[in-house]
Amino acid sequence: MLEVYHSLVTKYCRKRQHSVYKGMTARIQLAALDHNQNIGREQAATSEGITRYDVFPEATKAWVAKPIAETKSYEYLHKISTSVLKSRSMEQNPIRHHKAKSPPVDLATNIAGHEQPPKEEIICRTSTRLH
Template sequence: MQNQHTGHGDHFPNCLHAEIEQRQNRKWLIPGTIACNKVLAIVNNPRLCKDIAMMSEKHQTSRLEAFHSLLNQFAPKTYHFLYRPQKCRTLLAVLHYNENGGRSQASTVDGASRYALTFPKFKKGGAVVRPVMVAASYEYVDKLLDLVVTRCNEGVIQPSQVDIPSFLCSSFERPDKAEAIAAHRTRFLK
């Protein structure tokens, strides 16, 4: 904005943009002017800087939400699974996500990117354009089956070898019933 492209501090010593074509009619902000100070106050606003930091890709939760959605398909919350089945379903969801989490966008025969129109409820009949991804891959299933068969034939894996943690409630001592009743009654006498 001020035609300064170097010396921005330790994190960004130089601008990352390409060479700017110098035109005589280009207007730059002059440092110290009211207009420049107002723009700098907006750009350096701590709330805006905090919001921009949250917009960076490393702070996004969309991939975590996508994994949780996938995990709900492998292990729905409407069903109760014991420890072993829940752990197996979670591990399968992890394998599936690791193989398919970074799928690219599908393209047409002409090489153009594919999109689909969807009509979500929050748009109340309005359309939203979403990219169409390439089909999911299930190559991990064949590799996993080969590994399991090999390990079972070698006698390495046996179902009884998996350590099952004790129930969470087993780590607490059950209080004496008479003491609990007495403590409950004294609460109301105060």
């Protein structure tokens, strides 16, 4: 769970972008708000009411099923973002965005050692390990 939070912090605080102390503090606080607002989301379901799962091969090359959570909500951030941008625009330094070009990566389409079994079988096997 801590890895998930740290990953979220890097969404707001880029490792390659310098920020002043106040800016870094504000970014970490935004990450904490995002995390706290969206933790414990219910499992997503289809329009027919069937719970949704994501099926993928693990590092052990066994197929696993992970419950898909409902979509995150960012409504609470609109007011905060507007206030931050308004206060930032009053300063002389505009916000600069840098996009780093990443080299193309040739990845295997499937890291598992065998083909994917039926989704229901993976969900059944994974859910017994979770409980």
